[in-house]
Amino acid sequence: MSVELVCTVCKTPYHSSQDRFICSNCGASIEPILDLEKRRNTMIQVIKKGSSRSEGIWGYRPMFPGFTNVMPVSMGEGNTPLCHAGTLGKVYGIKTLLLKNETVNPTGTYKDRFASLALSLFCSEGAKSVALGSAGNAGSSVAAYAAKAGIPCYVILPDGGVFARAQQAMSYGAHFIRCKGEVNDCIDLVEQGVSRYHWRNASTTMLHNPLASEGYKSIVYELFEQMSQTVPDVILCPIGGGILISKIFRALRELISLGLTQRMPRLVGVQAAGCAPVVRAFEQGSKVTSVWENPKTIAGSINDPVTFEGITALHVIRESAGTAVAVNDEEILAAMRLCASKEAILAEPASAVTLAAAANLRKSGWIRPMDSVVCVITGSALRDLPLLSGGTQEAPSVHPGNLEELDLTMRR
Secondary structure, X not given: OOOEEEEOOOOOEEEOOOOOOEOOOOOOEEEEXXXXXOOHHHHHHHHHHOOOXXXXXXXXXXXXXXXXXXXOOOOOOOOOOEEEOHHHHHHHOOOEEEEEEHHHOOOOEOOHHHHHHHHHHHHHOOOOOEEEEOOOHHHHHHHXXXXXXXXXXXEEEEOOOOHHHHHHHHHOOOEEEEXXXXXXXXXHHHHHHXXXXXXXXXXXXXXXXXXXXXXXXXXXXXXXXXXXXXXXXXXXXXXXXXXHHHHHHHHXXXXXXXXXXXXXXXXXXEEEOOEOHHHHHHHHOOOOOOOOOOOOOOOHHHOOOOOOOHHHHHHHHHHOOOEEEEEOHHHHHHHHHHHHHHHOOOEOHHHHHHHHHHHHHHHHOOOOOOOEEEEEEOEEHHHOHHHHHOOOOOOOOOOOOOHHHHHHHHHO
C-alpha cells in the first residue's frame, strides 16, 4: 500500500516501500502524511461527530492514512471513558483531574488501538503470521487480534518479562519465545526473523509500523468529544518507547490545523526512575536519548532501555512547552493504591506513573490548581494485583451466627 511519509521532526519526505521507518537525516521517527486540506470538511465532520460505541476507533477511519478500503479486525476497541477523578483530585490538590481509562479496552490496554489497525492492514495484504517483541501489554493485545483474525502469533519476551502478561497472550493461542536480553533485543530478533519465517513484524513502534501507530491518535479525538470540543491544559503520558506521546501530539496538531482548537496542551512524558532515558535527555537538554544501563522498575510495561521514538518524544514535549519527569517505585505503588481505593480504577504501574507525576508537579507548582489535567491510564493492574494488596493477606474468620466474633472483627 503506497502512502507518503514524512519525518516527524525535520519533515524530510519518504515513501512507504521500506522496512525501517527512521529518518536518515536526523534519526527521528517517520509518520504518514495526512492531507488535511484535501478532505478538510470530511475530517472536521468526523471529529465533531465522534464515534459510536459500535464503531470504536474505526469511526475515525478518515484520520488513518492507508486504511480507506481495509476490512477491520475489531473487537470494539476505543471509546473508553474519561473519568472525573474528584476524590483523587482533592488528594492531589487538582480541581479538574480526568483519567482516560484505557483499561476497559478488549485486552485491558491502549495497545488495542494499534493492534486493530495492524492486524487489519496485515490481513488485507495477505499476511500468514505475525510476530513481535514485547515486555508488556503489546504481546497480549496483538495475540488477541491475531486470534480474531485467525492467523498465528509469535511473541518474543525478555527473560525479565512479566509472566502474567505471557499467560494472557498464551490464552489467545500465541506462541512464546524467551530472549536472553531486553525488549529492544526481542524486537531486533523479530526483525531478523521476518525473512526467514515470513512473519509480519507487529512490534508496536513507529520504526516498524508507522501506519498502525496512527490508531493512538483516536485517544485525542475521543478526549475532544468527551470534553465538549475542548482540550485540557495538561496531558500526562507514560513513556516506554515514546510512541504514545508522539501520536497524542500529532492528533492535537491536527485539531489545531483543522481549526477545531487553538490551544496545545502541555505534554508531560513520565518514566520510572529505574529506566528514564527520555527524562535524562530532557534534563540534559539533549535532542537524542542514550541506552539506559541496568533498567529496573516495577513498571515493566515501560521498562525500555532503548527509546525507539525518543527523538520524536523529546521534540513534541518541547514543542508543547511540556516537561519530562521520573517517579520512583514507591511513588508508583502509592499512586496505584490511591487510584484503586479512591476512583475504583486498577491502574497498572506503567499507568500509575502519570498519577504520581501529577501529584509531584502540583506540589512543585508546575501544575496550577485550576488546570484541567488528563492522565492517560494505559493499562489494567489485573495482572499486578499482588502489588496493589501488598502481598497475600489472611482474611479474618468467624463462625456462622457468631455475632460476638463478628463484633470483634469489625472493631479491629
